Amino acid sequence: MRSEMIELDGRPFHIRRWGAPDLPVLLMLHGFPEYSGAWSDLAPLLAERFHCIAPDQRGYGQSWAPEGVGNYVTSALVGDMVALIAQMGGGPITVLGHDWGASVAYGLAMFRPDLVERLIIANGVHPVPFQRAVAAGGAQTAASQYIHALREPGSEDKLAANDFEKMWKMFSASMDMGWLGDDRQVEYKTEWARPGRLRAMIDWYRASPLVVATPGEPATGLPDLPVDRLIVHCPHLLIWGDADTALLPVSTKGLEEFAADLTRVTLPGLDHWLCHRDPRAVADAILGWIDAAEDDQ
Template structure:
């Protein structure tokens, strides 16, 4: 386990975030954003490796881990965690920084980089789709549309009742461990269950999906195609590393198709034999890819 301190930081966005910090604040800053259903612990094998030469900042994003869980779906639209990210950087007194994101953290990282090129100097994405590529693939690729139906399930207002009925442990086994390297996950199970068992935790995590504007038609459905899918889209101007675990069953390799046209300064590292949670399924390969690219 990496050596780091955690600090609870109140932000002007109205939330308090639980933040893992490691390394010398005088070193170049790097911010790590986790996704569902995790916390800063997503990066437990990366923090120490990065902290040798960087100031590492890994928050539990709003609604996750031990950070605040504001009420209401509207509290989780993507602009809110982007604002948290920039407010956290301001609070810590850091200027331009490298931003790393996995899963939902990657979605926030793409958005933050597109909107704030003056703050985000470099971008590292780990199994998180570009917003245009993702929405387009859900419309045009039947396999990705089928794989994305979990989003519709998570948006169901009765989903919490379903989890309560089966119990958190069964949810862990059936909806999480089943889709990853269960042996590597098992030692972490108590930490996950402790995070999820806090009052309102499951609703807060699910509200990220409910607040998202991503459209997920049912398989075989033919809804009206959003015009923006075929319109010009602004490029990501930062040097960008995309790490993609090729056995991800939720976000298929089709997410890499056409990415170079949207990200001119792009490096892609494909990792075989790993699924969606590659930061801790294949940590050595993820660390190697990040450190080589940063160097």
């Protein structure tokens, strides 16, 4: 692994790299509440085929963390990655996103299809099926109620109190965190404790237009989503750990409507942190999908 600071549009960003620079690029986008080091289990397993590049996204880790919710709208987050791809020599490249990183990955694929050759999502959601699910008042609505708490003013202070006690409880709720040993806990706390970072991380939730209903009460007046513009035109792989309690299968219902060339791979027994729990299974799913596509050419 190699680590460095770069500038994107004059702003500092931290990235990690694995694999030879002359290999095809794989852009790896982490989610909440992680950082670029979250890929340290998976990236080495892909580094013989790809030059893996993982940024600390805006507001995370050692990257730029401006104040103000408006700095964390999806278009700004996608813009950062457009600048990064340009600095890497341009596209099209393969993009992998997990959790919130999936939102940025989908944004790249939908709004800059010229930059994305293949899209891989690991337990992440397309905006339309997810909005439908969290607005319906059912199981995904209930599972997403934590979003209301995160959006509350000062939630970052509550999560940081007592050595991030509530942050740990939220991070590990109903999931197997055996992969998170003492050394790694120190690494995560180091990243969360950087000035302004926890607030910035949560501002991603505050900036999102996502409407989360009350359980049992479907929401009305949803934002007008430009469905015809939210299409993934490139080959798309969705890897799904079916024991996820934060994102339920209903959150991807109807994804085929937006991704005609979609392959679904389910990994039984793995939860939201599938890239940590069984990185070999995730790597095999990615490499098997790519090999099959190349064999068909």
